[in-house]
Amino acid sequence: MTGTEVLAAVLVGLGFALLGVGVLSRSRSRTESLADILDLPYGERDVAVEPVSETRSPLVTDTIHLASRMVDQFDARGSMQTQLERARLPIRAGEFVVVTVCSALTVGLLMAAVTETWVLGLAGAVAVPFLAKAYVSRRIDRRRKAFEAQLPEALSVIASSLSAGHTFLRSVQMMCEESPPPLSEEFHRVVAETRLGGSVVDALDRMAQRLAIKDLVWVVQAIRIQQQVGGKLADLLHTLADFMRAREDIRREVDVLTAEGRISSYVLGALPVFILLAVQVTNPDYLQPFYQGWGLFVLGMTAASILTGFFIIRRMVRIEI
Secondary structure (H helix, E strand, C coil), rough: HHHHHHHHHHHHHHHHHHHHHHHHHHHHHHHHHHHHHHCCCCCCCCCCCHHCCCCCCCCHHHHHHHHHHHHHHHCCCHHHHHHHHHHCCCCEEEEEHHHHHHHHHHHHHHHHHCCCEEEHHHHHHHHHHHHHHHHHHHHHHHHHHHHHHHHHHHHHHHHHHHHCCCCCHHHHHHHHHCCCHHHHHHHHHHHHHHHHHCHHHHHHHHHHHCCCCCHHHHHHHHHHHHHHHHCCHHHHHHHHHHHHHHHHHHHHHHHHHCCHHHHHHHHHHHHHHHHHHHHHHHHHHHHHHHHHHHHHHHHHHHCCCCCCCCHHHHHHHHHCC
């Protein structure tokens, strides 16, 4: 591949990357503008239409609408949008698809330009959607772990506020003011839903279903039972907090014991890919037999064996508490 072709591939890839970044930045700024407006007291100032309205170019708008229709056809239950909400990504499912496709084209072109092999470029483009899904899952997992770690202390704060004579809703508001994200963000949404006329327990139930956290589901069930049979809610929350602290200690101990296995899976999975790219860049002619005939079959079986080993190791070190 000549220098002109490499430059053209890089420029095209950068163009797709800028398109994806533009969609993300526009979506994030629009979400922040909406949040700022919703936090204003009623009647404080007029709200401009521009910050909260769509102002994209027709090409980008049509592309996102097409991607949204495809997502609606293949994902009727809305699982992709649910995952994005759990990851707290300020982007819709159609926009996420557009950004992923642009990133796949960018990575594919860059890989093909650097390695001078269309097979590796195609492999890089195919790997991007899986990496995007893994990124969303990783964000969800990190937010879930952070929420589970903060929940016992939050329950203790709410219980102490109840013992001091505050109402349950006021106790939740005070806890939101003192707690860091992601717990404060989710409970702030609960308070906002309650201000719109809903029940606190129903808002908590929706939050538990949205986050899919077992500890939170148990808290909501315990609060519902307490409302039906009576009793001291503060004592109940203190008991739940102590129980969750014990579970969190066990989780941390399990994470420490399985850390070596998780790191091994990443190293063993990435090492063959790194060696392949290094050899391809330093000595391209050495791997030419693998890019034709039975060599493609060998590469495919090698990739399948690497992925199989990676998922087996990850499954072995994944222990549910």
